[in-house]
Amino acid sequence: MCRRNCLLCLLWFTFSWGAMDKPKAAQRVADCSTVPSLFLSKAKRPTVSSPTTVCQDSLVQLNVRDFVKGSSFQWQRGGVDVSNANDSVLVIRGSQSGSYSCLLRSPLCPSPIVSASVIINANSKPLVSVAAGNPIGVPCKEGTVKLSSNSSGNGALKYQWYFENQPIQSATSNVFDAVETGVYYLKVVDAFDCANTSEALTVITYTPPKADLSTSRIGFCKGEKVTLKVTHGRTYLYQWLQNGQVISGSRDSISVNQPGTYSVKVTAPNSCTTESNQISVVQYDDPLVAIVASGNQICPGGTLLLTAQGKDLKAFDWKKEGQSIQNETKNTIKVTEAGNYTVAVRDTNRCFATSTAFKIEMVAKIIVVLGKISDFCGVNSSVVVLKGSPSGGEFSGNGVMKDTFNPQLAGYGEHTLSYTVKGSVDCMNGEAKQTVRISPPPQLDLGPDQRLLKGHSISVNAHLGVGYTYEWTPTKGVSDATHPAPTLSPAQSTTYRVKATGPSKCVAEDSIHIVVFTQLYIPDVFSPNQDGVNDTWEIKGLEDYPEAEVAIFNRWGETIFYNKGLYQAPFDGTINGKPLPIGIYTYLITTEPHSASYRGHLLLGR
Template identity: 30%
Template sequence: MKKRLRELLLCSLVVSTPYWAFAIHVVGGNFGMKSLPQRGFYQINLTLFFDVEGSAVISNAETTASCSIRSIADGRIVRNFTMTRQRFEPLVYKNAICVQQGKLRTATGYFSQELFLDPAVYNQPQGYLLIFTNCCRNQAISNIQNPVISEGVITLQFPAITQNGAEFRNSSPDFGLPNGDYICINKPFDFNSMATDADGDELRYSMVTPYGKLDINNSFQEVRWAAGLGLSNVIPGPRPPVVNPRTGLMSLTANRPGVYVFTILVEEYRAGKRIGFVRRDFQLPVVDCQRSTLPEPPIYTSTSPNQAVQELELCEGASVTLSTAEKSDYAYQWQRNNANLTGANSTSLLVTQPGDYRVIVSSALVCAGDTNSLIVKVKKAPSPTIQLSPTDTLRLCAAENGELRVTESANYQYKWYKNGEVIVGQEKSTLNVQSAGTYSVQVTTQLRPNCPVSAWDTVQVVTAAIVTFDSLGKVCFSDSGVVPLRVSPAGGVFVGKGVEANSVKVKDVGVGTHTVSYELKDPATGCIGKQTRSLVVLPLPEISLATSQSVAQGENVTLKPQTKDPINEQFLWSPAEGLDDPFSPTPTVSVQQNRTYTLRVTDKNGCANQAAIRLVFSNLILIPDAFSPNGDGVNDRLEIKKNGDFSSLELFIYNRWGELLFYEKDAYQNSWDGTYREKRVQAGIYSYVIQNVEKGVKQAGRLWVLY
């Protein structure tokens, strides 16, 4: 039967020596195609099965495959590319003796290449084909004519990437890896060819005739079956091969030794429409096995070495060892879910994941029918369903606290770890963290305390921006003083009393010690770099000084300001004219005219304050504040000094009850002698009033009478 190729991807193996030189033949294989997240990108996989029987140098198997894409519509080549072999592994058989008898030893080569298939190009409704060809097949094949000149042709059909103007995403069915198996004559045999589909499409299975050539017209030519054989009896026997269309399981009973090639077709349907297919070529040996006399092997565990098990639970992250009795002339092959496990050829198997396990026991000396153990169902033990948050790395700024939280339940027990070490005393569903490390939590239930579930999270302490902030030091109080704030880098925020823009107003903060902080958020980490400085505002020296004083012209006056710490303070009066010592705290001034003197006081911290006093000539008389009329000749009379041109002055003296004790019209002539009605008054305080009615001048005050 011939099929016209509408579009093909043509691949050929690159090899520098003739195929017969090392007897390494491609005996089967299949394509796979996986859609990648980025539109138009696909991972193309090619799995090839090599017959390495009789080859001394297995590494001579091909390592690259040159491929090209050809258009279906016009046959033109769209692109060329080369696939590279990623792995090369032996195919696992359950009984090496029987395989050797069938003269079959198989290895698997895995080729892979990521391609961009332009959606604007791959839009033909008919779809496309991936094609691999290789010459030639194994001479040992029993069911086709002239196998040594028959090519191997492997195909995969995929749909248009763009359909009706929209993207059509699809991944092909995946066959997975087949078991290395053999068929015993007259013994029922099953072979699993089930595939999986990442898109959930419907899969339908059938057996088809292998292709034997791709001719010059790009048409497929099928192999010619050996005499008496055909698609209905690919492998001769009382029960020819039948493929379950839903599961891909091939069942048969064979009666003739040989090596038999066959092709399984899996078609992919979406919404009832076929959108693609994958063909797998494979071959199996039929051997004359002796009747097995081996007993069914029981399977034990390390916890029940004397009692066979058929079902057990496996905790998450745990393992269990299955074992069977050891016999020197037995061969062993363990399976999981009916698939041979590579390297699992001893009497024991370390199990780390759930599944259906069994061991196949056969003779290590002769090819005899094997004996399967009962299946041991390893189930995942029910475990707490937990979620650790945050689900991603927890990033903390320096000096910050963070919290890890796991699912909370009254039936759960918790144990926290940091870098693999138990954190003592932490048995709740939350953990407060302050330092970097790898944290994990182990959660168990009361029913299964030996089945913990663990979750991990990483905590990073992120460095904030490094901030420099110049010291502020000490400043003296000033109504207009401004302290500049100098930082690096700029762009942050100042926090503190009196802060305005990039400075501090001294008047607003007042005397005392104040803190000013600078905070800068790192845009990369979100952490805030912070520096704090202290600003000390020192008080000014306190000065108590009258603002003015009346004096008589030519009178010597001593200025007497009051300060807190005169010993440690410096004084400076200005102007210096008329002063006996401008640096004295109490200088004497000879008053010749009205004048204002300013005092500047500087304390030990260098802070300075000032006050001023104005000396004013008085137009009234000058009267002392005390006199002593005791008859000793010193200050016996209240002497009045006239300061100005007054034709007359009236003087009134009163006691504390307001009684007039003395009156004189021309007071500056005689004044008072301290008597009342010719008797001395008592010592004490008396009030006086002196006035010039003519000029409207009046002065009142108090004076002391002393004895």
């Protein structure tokens, strides 16, 4: 006895030391004399208790409690092992009544322990039978068939009549007047909640069948169908119609994908037919949706608002590159990235559609450039075509007409010209400016024409200021053809022209005529006496004037000598070969046309 108690103490100590890893129920086992308890519950509901008297077709569950983990089990019925019943739970069908116990073998106990017994009693189901009387009433108008039941069972019975598998409201007695043709049965429940149903009974009355046609929606979207349902009857025959024409379909429901007016004829086994109400089914148009925005460009760090535009739109699913964007389910979206955006929508008719792709491109800040325009000298310059980039901008300023600049319209002075580009986003906006100067043309004056003794020089001044360049023509006889004030040394009469070009393309021109003359030696006396000395009136230097005119007049103003051109025959004191008398004569010498003349007196001696 002592050895047995020591063993039990050792086992109790070992069990207590490992109690933290054991089920709570096992911690209560103090020794091998403790008998495990059994708990009867609903099947698969181990915490809901069940009475020990059960219906034949019900399931209950026996549960072993207060056992050590690692124990093995063997269920027994009437002291005999139940085949394959080796778990802590045993499911029992109500028809398997008897006394049940469990033989438990614990790893802590040397001998098996038998639980207390639980006696389960089976309660038989009620006996249910139904019968139908003869139909009464007016055929295909109205009528009834009396249904009655002769049922028996334990205690007070409860009744529920069913029509086409649906409970009939307030039909809770053993008799019922059936109005509609169809399949009926009766469910009977006894005092122990044991239930049984009768066999199905097909009842044919004089009442025409019901034909209540209904649908969950009266329209369908493209690619969808609408289901129409009419009053169900297992004994009914159905004939469906679309727009009054028979279509296929013989059941109590039909799915259609064509618009039209639908109805159905329902025929009962009593040969009575009822045509249902009509339902018009329409096909909804697909929703139209478009993405609208202020533009299709976005700046780095900027946003662009996209709006789904359409009629009766209800649900939205925004996508980028075909992938849904999380939490974007409103009709607008603010985007910050380039890409192809679409929106899938559902309208109030529950139809779906997807917009065409809306492409957004990322653009960099533009650099606006206005083509350089040179300054103008005077207002008579040609109209200048303005150039700006990027294209699409607008020119403005004095003298600007569309894309041209007219100096005459602008007038003298400094003018600011602008080229402005406006885009849909800030980084596509910009402006470029430049100042154009229109100066009055300079006035160049070389002074009056000059006479210059052959072999001499003359200085002229064409200076107009800083920034001007000069070009003299002809260059012969010019000390520096690019100087504003050169020295002119012509060998013969010459017209010099100077062209001065300023910083604003101002051009001024002027000319000066330099008459180069040779000093003439004009004798004032000569003696044509044939002595070989001063026999002719010779004018030195006249040979340099090929167009010279020489005329000599007597005291009465009559011309006694005239020569034009080269002085080939000097005056010899005769006229028509006859000697002129001694005396004083007057001469007029013109060296060049429109030039100065020489006048004087000539003494003719002998």
